Amino acid sequence: MIQPRSVAVGGAHPYTISIGPGLLDDTALLAGTLRGDAFVISDDQVAPLYLQRVVEALSRARPGGRIGHWVLPAGEASKTLARFGEAIAAIAEAGLRRDATVYALGGGVVGDLAGFAAAAWMRGIDCVQLPTTLLAMVDSSVGGKTAVDLPQGKNLVGAFHPPRAVLADTGALRTLPPRELRAGLAEVVKYGAIVDAPFLDWLEANADALLAGDDAALAEAIARSCAHKAAIVERDPYEHGDRALLNFGHTFGHAIETGQGYGGLNHGEAVAVGMVQAARLSERLGLAPAADTARLRALLQRFGLPVSPPPGLDADALLAHMRLDKKAQSGGLRFIVWDGAGRARVLAGVPEATVRAVLAGD
CATH class of the missing domain: 1.20.1090.10 (Dehydroquinate synthase-like - alpha domain)
Known part of the structure; x- marks a missing residue:
């Protein structure tokens, strides 16, 4: 059994990166990241694999709490202002308030778009990054840079919005296609x-x-x-x-x-x-x-x-x-x-x- 590891990110908005297998099911760890309602954003490749597990773990972490979700098409082509607008509309429909938490379940595209939506909704609510790709675990989920692309260039519209926490479940890498690894x-x-x-x-x-x-x-x-x-x-x-x-x-x-x-x-x-x-x-x-x-x-x-x-x-x-x-x-x-x-x-x-x-x- 590999023991989870942690990396502390300091500064004005400190948070912890947790690394290890089974973190998507870790009720205690997830409970420490959640204040109000939860809203999971994922894509149509990752959601069938992990969304239900995360929703169930959040339900255990906050019995009786509201847990919503929204799923976007997978791929860089979804990292657009139009999809960002759809994410905001889904968050508004769910009635998220200032104490809610957005959970970004997926790779870099999901992390960037969900983080940007969390940064913009009510001028900023909590976002927890749940990266499921190696690239997202070592790069995009850490540091709080969120954005969407334009035809003129990549990541041109976005915001700095440090996450409340990062939970890198290395078990998710077992379902990662070799090209993505x-x-x-x-x-x-x-x-x-x-x-x-x-x-x-x-x-x-x-x-x-x-x-x-x-x-x-x-x-x-x-x-x-x-x-x-x-x-x-x-x-x-x-x-x-x-x-x-x-x-x-x-x-x-x-x-x-x-x-x-x-x-x-x-x-x-x-x-x-x-x-x-x-x-x-x-x-x-x-x-x-x-x-x-x-x-x-x-x-x-x-x-x-x-x-x-x-x-x-x-x-x-x-x-x-x-x-x-x-x-x-x-x-x-x-x-x-x-x-x-x-x-x-x-x-x-x-x-x-x-x-x-x-x-x-x-």
Whole structure:
């Protein structure tokens, strides 16, 4: 039996990330997150697997309390203002009050949309993140960034809304399709790339166990990733400084996702490509050795992730998406680059010609 682990996130709005199997059924843990009525938001892939379990656990946690739910179509294409409006309408129909709690049961799309709905309803009610994908467990559920996409770009409309708690039930990863598990591993690799080079050593040594879904290996990877993100978020809750490091690979990755109309590579796959592109950009700018780029590329390939941009994407269109990226400023493009493994930083004023050359594979 693997004992649950916890990671504390400090700052102005502290909360705890709990990690381990069986947490979706943990009545005592859920009871500690609930003040008034409960409302679960999920998608049509996750809900058949886990919604009833969560509703029953919440019913035990608050006998006689009202527990509503709303289910949206799965996939990035649902992370829109229109779906956000539907979520708000469902919350209004349920009559949620200021002491209610929204539970985001699903992957990153559900977490982002449900968190944004909780942030907006009555100017902010509690949200508890119940991530069911590895990517959501190590990234989107932690830190309180919530948003929806626009045709012009990813995550452009949203709010900072820290969760009341995060419950990462590693048992849910047993039903995760292999492609989604690999996508989550891209974000795990990111933490080694930006702040923890020895973590890359550990990932190389434990790659087979992680791909096989080994509970102990996954729990260690999740806890270590969450600890890194928690430390960064605590220092910089609103992304004025260090928190931007968490976007290593994301400027390229988000542009690819937008360029494909959110229907090609998934988020983790796009980030994997983006990290290699960011490493190549760093190398081209004379900041990092080619050997570190090669090592990163090899590790991502070992996890079965793409490392090159998909064909058919126009460099000018990708650059246009990058200019709308949230890290861009009036002075030009900003990228998260690295000086080698474990040493990432923000670099402003990157020449577009250099970015274009990287996109062209030069």
